[in-house]
Amino acid sequence: MSPPAAVAAADGGTGGGGQQSRQQQQGGFGHSITGIIRIAVFWYFASKFFSPKKPADPSHLISNLFQKGEPMDMWLYLSEHQRFNDFGNEASLVWHETNIPYATWGPESTRTLSLNYHPSDALKNNGSLYAHVFFARSGYPPDPNDPEYQSQAAFGRTHSLVAYLPKxxxxxxxxxxxxxxxxxxxxxxxxxxxxxxxxxxxxxxVEWIAYWKPNITINLVEDFTRKIFACSVITC
Structure with a gap:
């Protein structure tokens, strides 16, 4: 009877050791999976932050709406209102030029005008006066209510002609x-x-007085660099 007991004891010892070794193998495999996942996550974020940026698609870039030397027309309205929409009022139109070559700086691109403006009673009592300048391709109107108006063919800007300074x-x-x-x-x-x-x-x-600006200079700032966004700017 003694030998079977010994065999049983030997078998029991062998089974316990096998189970422990299998647990160690499973634990090592789990740690390997976790390490691989961590490396993959680190590589993903590193590639996002440190990889060189791809150049933008040329088809998605925006360039200047107007070509160099393209003829343009200009309108200058004077109004006591900051927002202007009275394009049909010929009395407000004080200056109109046609066929101004865009971004071509020469004698044909420089236009001058001198005028005498008679202010109203409201303007004499510390009122405000604004210059509304509009440019458009030759043949296109600046009035948004005109049936032939195109938003990409005209632009404008408002500039105050009165400066308020302490008396x-x-x-x-x-x-x-x-x-x-x-x-x-x-x-x-x-x-x-x-x-x-x-x-x-x-x-x-302190008493504030409205002072007239004796002159106004209108310049077009052009930019032919292709970029995400671009526009023509009027500086006064």
Missing amino acids: SRSDKRKSLLGNSKDAEGSEPVAMVVDDAEAESKDDGP
């Missing part, structure tokens, strides 16, 4: 380095104190 005050100070005859018998120190007191009494609310 200048009369200078009541007296120079101590003026005429020597006037300075004889006077008290310079007392004079300075009196002037300072007078200035402190005159301090009050």
Whole structure:
């Protein structure tokens, strides 16, 4: 009876060791899978951040809407309203030019105009005046309500012709380095104190006055570089 017991004990010891080895093999395989996943995730994010960016598709780039030397027309309206939509009012149209070559700087591209503008009563009482400048391809209207209007053939900008600045005050100070005859018998120190007191009494609310701008210069800024977005800009 002793030998079978020994065999049984031997078999039991062998089974326990096999189970433990199988668990170790499964654990090692699981760690390998986790390591591979971590490497794949790291490689994905690294490729996103450090890989060179692909150049944009030329078909998706936008260039200038107007070609160099293309003839353009210009309209300049004067209005007391910041938003302008009165294209049919001929009295507001003060300047109109045709066949201006775009982005060609020469004598034919420079136009000048001098005019006398008679302001209204509202404008005389600190009102505002705006210049509405519009450009369009020759033959196309700038009015969005016109049936022949095309949004990609016209553009414009509004510019204020009035600047509001603080009203200048009369200078009541007296120079101590003026005429020597006037300075004889006077008290310079007392004079300075009196002037300072007078200035402190005159301090009050600042009054703003509307000043006319004597001229306006209209320039077209062109950009023929192909990029994600581009547009023609008017600077005044």
